[in-house]
Amino acid sequence: MIKKAVILAAGEGKRLRPFTETMPKVMLPVANKPLLEYVFDATRKSGIDEIIVVVGYKKEVIMEHFKDYKNIKITYVTQDRQLGTAHALLQAKKHIKDTFIVLAGDNIIDPGSIAKLMKDPSEYSLLIKEHPHPSKYGVVFVENRNISRIVEKPKEDIGKYISTGIYKLPHSVFNDIERCTSEGAHALSTVIQSLIEKGKHINTLLAKSWMDIVYPWDLITVNETMIQKTSEYTSGTIEKGVTIKGPVSIGKDTKIYAGCYIVGPVVIGDGCEIGPQACIFPSTSIGKNTVVHPFSEIRSSVIMDDVHIASTAHISHSVIGKGCIIGDNFSTISEKAIIEIDNEFKKLETPIGTMMGEDCIIESHVVVDPGKIIGRKCRISPMKQIRKNIPSESKVM
């Protein structure tokens, strides 16, 4: 019986800046839970006893969050330099003696798919998924259920299956990894390709549900999907005259003041103060210890922990990073915008508002055009309209 899994959580996730300037990609929250926690939960539910977590970039954030995680044994190994997925996996070698599962810590997977992989009798096995735009992933070509070829991030959209990066591997794979990394190839897909060329059969299984976050705006769509599945609880203190419709989760010690109007699905973390007269609309996640002052309206957004939103703010389809202090009458404009990121222009199919990094201080009456990315620790003076992306630690006077 397979008892151990290796979870790769060392990467930075550069495309998700400014959020990943202060936390590794695996710690980005959707529906108030970091991506890595979904992976931990799915792994635990599929019967694994022990996880070896390969950490690197900003590992303290991970270790602090999971310090009270129960019911599974956690061992951390550090990848000092982020050289690639195979190199990351190699760090876990001394903890693995048998066949094991390896997964990425930043993709949401369902426990049933992992269990299916564990039960598969083949020596090597991979979970794959159909994807309309495979070019950003490892594309897998399949013949008779086995992989015939695996191509990492091809330039064009070829093939129809992608690799989820979730493998069942025998202990002997470490020898192959050592061989490949010594030849300078550090990606796991390269190692697998070399195994195929040596005649090994890599079985493929279809994953049931698998989600990835590539760009900051993906947080909003994935949040919307995952929030449908969260548990609903009413906790804390709910004052009179509060209207709650649909599935809404309210955390411990949170106080919802009179006159608030909350339409689920909405998740509100512990220790928050919401209202009076604030409105929270569907597909919104609000983290811990966040304060929302009267008459503010939040819709389809991800608000992280320790955020402070003053009165009459209007936030829609936006991501607000930890600790931001947002002044009164702040408005995001959400439309199907064209976003500039990494010197590319992306046209979005869904509306997008503002993406704001940690610890920004936004003063009164600021308006942000759709699809703008504001870096971390920015300061924006009153009455400004933000028309372009703002780099981290800037001031807009």
Add this chain to the structure above:
Amino acid sequence: MKCVILAAGEGKRMHPLTYTRPKVMLPIAGKPILEWNLLNARAAGLKEFVFIVSYKSEMVREYFGDGKLWNVKINYVNQGKPLGTAHAIGTVKPFVNDFIVLCGDTIFGINDIKQIAKKGTKIGLVKIDNATEYGIVELKGKHVMKIHEKMDHPVSNVINAGMYHFNKQIFDYIRKTEKSSRGEYEITDSINMLVNKEPMEGVFLKEWRDVVYPWHLLDANEELLKKMKTKIQGTMEKNVVINGTIFVGKGTVIRSGTYIDGPVVIGNDCKIGPNCYIRPYTTIGNHCHVGNACEVKNSIVMDHSNVPHLNYVGDSVIGQNCNLGAGTTVANLRLDKKNVPVVLNGKKIDTKRKKLGAIIGDNVQTGINATINIGSMIGNDVYIGPGGFVKREVTPHTIIL
């Protein structure tokens, strides 16, 4: 021969009622499930009991003591950590020789217990319609071949009913039992070892009722109340109307204008009426108050709780020490007449019932004119202010103003 009863489980699917009591102490027709098993086992001839406790063990101990009140002898053993059924049974080794084991959260019938108590290693079995949630028992003739884990496509519909007859040999098998895939030491694994060495007879039970979710208590309550005979120990004033069977405990006073359609059970030292309406399959605990202009239907009200003025409670379970403010009402039927869903432990479940009121934990207080919506699951120590509106699941200690 001793009767060992497993009474250590929390029963998470019975939240919010099991936040403050172990599952075996949930009352049906006025008695905790564990007491029904004790009474039935006693009637089957067993006089010495060992209760395996852990979660909220004080509730069990305070109620049963050493068993004197029932003329039986009860020993308690604390299981400590919940490591599984084999681990639990293993703790009683110094106390037993030849013994039977009952899983305390199912009520077993007198005759079935008598059959299991007969000489020889045995296991109680039952046939049910939907066997996907249970371990299937494979038989060869009368003897058990293997107990399987839960399957999506069960090979038969014969399941393990949770009653066993063992001798001291079982402890050897328990010692050898390894952790299951659920991370527990399960008695079914020990039994699978046992049947390779000695015969174990499968005995089909005639009576078996499993309660999994809180609303199942209402069904179990109804079934038991149907078998009840009338007995009135309390006092009844003039102008009280009783139809059908009714049990009234000692010290209870039923005042004028009360209209009761049985079967209904009312405990000791209650104050009922004046002018209240109690309808079938309702069980009222001890020291309760059902007052003027109140209607209670198909519900279980536990000890020390009050439905005191202008209330409606239908198809509900109310915990201990609750007080409903005047005018507090519970809704129990959807306007569109569809099945009532609930949110239990954060997840939505279809109860498959057309009528369900609220499941309310202990120590809940409501202010005047509080409104409790259909399928509400209210945790213990929740405070609902005047005019408050409650729906879905409310965790313990929440305040709704």
Add this chain to the structure above:
Amino acid sequence: MCGIIGYVGFREARTVLLESLKRLDYRGYDSAGVAIIDKNLKVYKEIGEIANVEKKIPHLKGSTGVGHTRWATHGGVTKENAHPHISCDKKIAIVHNGIIENHTKLREQLKKKGHRFLSQTDSEVIAHLIDDVYKGNLEEAIFAAIKKIKGSYAIVAVSQDEPGKIVGIRKESPLVIGVGDSENFLASDITAFLKYTNRVMFLNDGELCVITATSINVFDTNKKQIKKKEELINWDVTDAEKSGFPHFMLKEIYDQPDSIHHVLRGRISEMEETITFPEAVEKLLRSEINSIHIVACGTSFYAGLVGKYLIEQHTNIPVFAEIASEYRYFGSRNESSLVIAITQSGETADTLAALREAQSSGCKTLVITNVIGSTATRIADGYILQQSGPEIGVAATKTFTSQIVVLFLIALKIALLQKKLGSDELYNYLFHLKALPRQVRDVLERSNDIIAIAKQLKDAKSVFFIGRGTNFPLSLEGALKLKEISYIHAEGFAAGELKHGPFALLTKDTPVVAIVTQDETYEKILANIGEIKARGSPVIAIAEDKDTEIENHADFVLRFQSSSHVLPCIPITVVLQLLAYHVAYLRKCPIDKPRNLAKSVTVE
């Protein structure tokens, strides 16, 4: 200061005793031992960890026994000095926690009667005293024996001639009865038997109990039987796990963002601009207070010193911070004094003594503690729980920062009640208090910088810490942390005091850690750094992010984030904790169990 356990029941005593001793080992662990009645009385003891004793004990059937983990107070750490101690005929065994003050005299008397001693401990006299008057009834013998003892004790005894019985008696050292089903327990501490039962009976001083598997009988000093009430403990028995951290101390340093939240949660409301404490505490804070005395030991005392600055800065009440063990020797106090005792465990003997002293002088008493139901909470007029969660590492970390936050809330509350604090100001404080956890996280993420400095310090023979204002008590705490776990000599000084003596110690081999905050102490601390550098000592400054000037003065700088100077001591403390931790780690010290130290000191 030791841990003792007694068991009688149906389980194998070996398993129960070892399991319980493992839970008690935070109290003392230089040696351990058990005595089990299995036809005869069998005793096993070893120095070192409990695992060493465990290997020696075979599987015995006996279900009556006593056990002990030792933290030496009298006599060195040897196998003979370990408990249990036995009588000459090897039929009676005892375990003891406490100090027998007149043991030398008693030993002489017993030797004259022919008793032979195997150890140098004070505890051994107890075994022989009981043996001397033993006539077949253990409790009668103990009643007679303790009349001769002067000192403090919690004793559990067994006799081979009376199997199935354990007898316990206490005076000043803690002893609790665990009420089980067909089994019963006696222990220094509830956690020893919490896995088996959560029902307890507390013994008071002088009381003796006779315990069998099915009965518990308690007698007072006059041998009269008394009825004891059973109490239910609602603690969680979840095993504290390290969850991937190499040491509990590191995990507890990482707990601080959460533990600080827990101090604030339910007590402050940003929207309503209030600070709320339990009614009993509010009543105390509302009453007329002419002076405040903060009494505590060790790290809690340093928290108290910070509290003195905070309370005096915000209110007009004079505050005295006193070391608890000294409190009884001086001090003028009366009914309008408020005595605030700080004790993480609620059981620290010196602090409890000071608390009782305060009460008998008529003072109002308030306790800040982490353990609900502890002795301190039962003595004082009111208590505030830190809600930090259990702290297993011996060196205090999260409890220190939580205590400072509680003291700050008290300061603000009194200021509010005295109408010295406006609503805007309060809002500002509450807002910035909520930012503290993030400042702590920020320090945690700079661990690599701190490790780099730790490498510089790991071979130092002596390190000094200096600070001004609230940074002065932090310098004391920083030095204490370094001392405790890395065994490097360290001292903290008020920066202004260096020139009055300690300067003589400074050389190029004595690094100095200077705490620098950009407030009214800034200019002077920079000047102090200049003076130190003139003597050739390397200076490591702990300074704010925004402080660019400091680089011109110090050799190395460790940074922290501070918001508007509200409690910068919190992130600074985390820097100091991590510094001490990483130095100790590099020196391969046993961080969670420093030599000669134990958690919750219950010996005076």
